[in-house]
Amino acid sequence: MTTQLPSARSSDPEFDYVIVGAGSAGCVLANRLSANGKHSVLLLEAGPKDSNIWIHVPLGYGRLFKEKSVNWMYQTEPEPELNGRQVFQPRGKTLGGSSSINGLLYIRGQHEDYDRWRQLGNAGWGFDDVLPYFKKAENQARGADEFHGTGGPLPVSDLILSDPLSKAFIKAAVETGLPYNSDFNGVSQEGVGLFQTTTRKGRRASTSVAYLGPAKNRGNLTVETSALGQRILFEGRRAVGVEYRQGSVVRRARARKEVLVSSGAYNSPQLLQLSGVGPADLLRKHGIDVVLDAPGVGHDLQDHMQVRIVMRCSQPITLNDTVNHPIRRTLAGVRYALFRQGWLTIAAGTAGVFFKTSPRLATPDIQVHFLPFSTDKMGEKLHDFSGFTASVCQLRPESRGSLRIKSADPTVPPEIRINYMSTETDRTTNVEGLKILRKILHAPALKPFVVEEVDPGLKVATDAELLEYCRQRGSTIYHPTSTCRMGNDALAVVDQRLKVRGIEGLRVVDGSIMPDLVSGNTNAPIIMIAEKASDMILEDAR
Structure with missing residues (x-):
């Protein structure tokens, strides 16, 4: 009918x-x-x-x-x-x-x-x-x-919150040979720097x-x-x-x-x-x-996928430490209410990197979002340890969905098929991106802040193991x-x-x-x- x-x-x-x-x-x-x-x-x-x-x-x-x-x-x-x-x-x-x-x-x-x-x-x-x-x-x-x-x-x-981890992350990326970039929306996107946000006075x-x-x-x-x-x-x-x-x-x-x-x-x-x-x-x-x-x-549905690396921090300076401590959490709320400052002003990324996984590329094919907190899944409870996160996002995926x-x-939700990582290029780019991000996270500037890599952990080392980690943990970065x-x-x-x-x-x-x-x-x-x-x-x- x-x-x-x-x-x-x-x-x-x-x-x-x-x-x-x-x-x-x-x-x-x-x-x-x-x-x-x-x-x-x-x-x-x-x-x-x-x-x-x-x-x-x-x-x-x-x-x-x-x-x-x-x-x-x-x-x-x-x-x-x-x-x-x-x-x-x-x-x-x-x-x-x-x-x-x-x-x-x-x-x-x-x-x-x-x-x-x-x-x-x-x-x-x-x-x-x-x-x-x-x-x-x-x-x-x-x-x-x-x-x-x-x-x-x-x-x-510009970000209101100045946190030592984001600064150390930027320094670490420069140590691996990436240029400092004060404006990702200027002459060129490549390099490392702080993100700007669509905020006004916090x-x-x-x-x-x-x-x-x-x-x-x-x-x-x-x-x-x-x-x-x-x-x-x-x-x-x-x-x-x-x-x-x-x-x-x-x-x-x-x-x-x-x-x-x-x-x-x-x-x-x-x-x-x-x-x-x-x-x-x-x-x-x-x-x-x-x-x-x-x-x-x-x-032709397209989306960006992200794969995250979680680090255990050696100092109680992450958002995890504030959220999991009743007094610090209350003080953060008061500070925001009175002055529009502090942890409640941060976006879904403080520092960022854009890099190429291969010298043959004309422009970066990976974006990294750095976050001074950690969780198993976005939107869920923060870890009970001091932690921070960095994720790789392949910028130009070949995969297409519908x-x-x-x-x-x-009122019935539609059928959404994205087909993440359905091409060889997409799989390779994610693995290479994780390898480069790892070098940044283990560079000298971050050493004083790092106890260990929690997820996936250094036991995940080969390309095949990293690809399997992408399959297990890859998720959207919300750009359909x-x-x-x-x-x-x-x-x-x-x-x-x-x-x-x-x-x-x-x-x-x-x-x-x-x-x-x-x-x-x-x-x-x-x-x-x-x-x-x-x-x-x-x-x-x-």
Whole structure:
């Protein structure tokens, strides 16, 4: 039996733009499209308002990791190359989306990433084209220069906490021959240094805070929370509105100009498929009328994997020591409450390294996140010993996966297959990355701080043993992309202006449009994508 897709009614409320998803991209769109006062905008968010106190405390991401009220808490299908393990996939489900629960690092990727997008036929997406949008978004604490902007909505700040372990880690990396790099988002990414974060005065600056906050009282912007987008409404092959559920009530809203899907790399292709835009065989299997047979919707899923090394520290100077000591823990809370300083200001990485696993490479293929704490699994209890962690992340994985709906019911989570480490390059790169990271962790500058390597431990020594460790312990670093990929080929979902190919009045604006994964954390690039899209949408409206 086929599910007849509903159409919009003339009595439904009308807006110029209906945005589905108030995440890293959706909040940017809502701000920019409503700024001139000429256009009416409806922003729909499936989750609640961002009133959970831990959203606004930088270290609060640890508390939100498995907080159902603000997190979709997806799981992959069993991963063939990870010994059949399912990998937990947290995604933000609140105003600000994943920018409200992420690790707060501000990394753009390499200039070459965007030039590669352009070389794939995506005119207007080379590094020189996108740099102005990175600068437009940014309010860089260090001031403006060739690569950075000030006065934008998004605050980018240096770490407040100065800890001896992060300094020693940087020194250790330099001792192994890596250059010191004061700005991973400047001339070149390679080297070691401290990360910058999307924080302002010790508080998280999600896109809800940075973009939606200043716009939310505009008369031409309507924000609806706890509003799950169920289907895009079509007349023929033109998108004309959205059906969404709030509590037990199903509502509809018409879009005079465009429907903008900004639901992220998992929920955007899911919504398209539920609406009849996707692989025809999949849609028919779930009884959904096919509006457009688009086999690329949900195809080409990519993500960064991380593999962590845990060290036992010889001194009680880690976050573990504070969290596990009632008095120190209380004092840390008081210090944060009064001064917005101390441990609660740290991001999911204090220091970082970008390096090449082979001299033949033009640019780094590994990113390291250093953390002055340790745990068995992210979001779980910290170890009861003094510990610190460093993880390797392969920047340009060759592995590709897919996202497919399991049901015509919008509340049923989709089938997520990432296929981590499914190519020889991916397996080799992870092993070589661990070997280089080990050299850093055992370099002279860290010697006074190291008792032993706890995980995997030096008993894991050969390439085969390290690969098996990757299979046992490899996990996501939370950067899914490319499921509604931009391009010109048969599987591309959107064109260079992010319009869904073969459909009128519909764009996708979020990380799902990336032609391939950027070499670094994804939040800053997604904000850039939404800034650039806003200009294109307003241009087309004129």
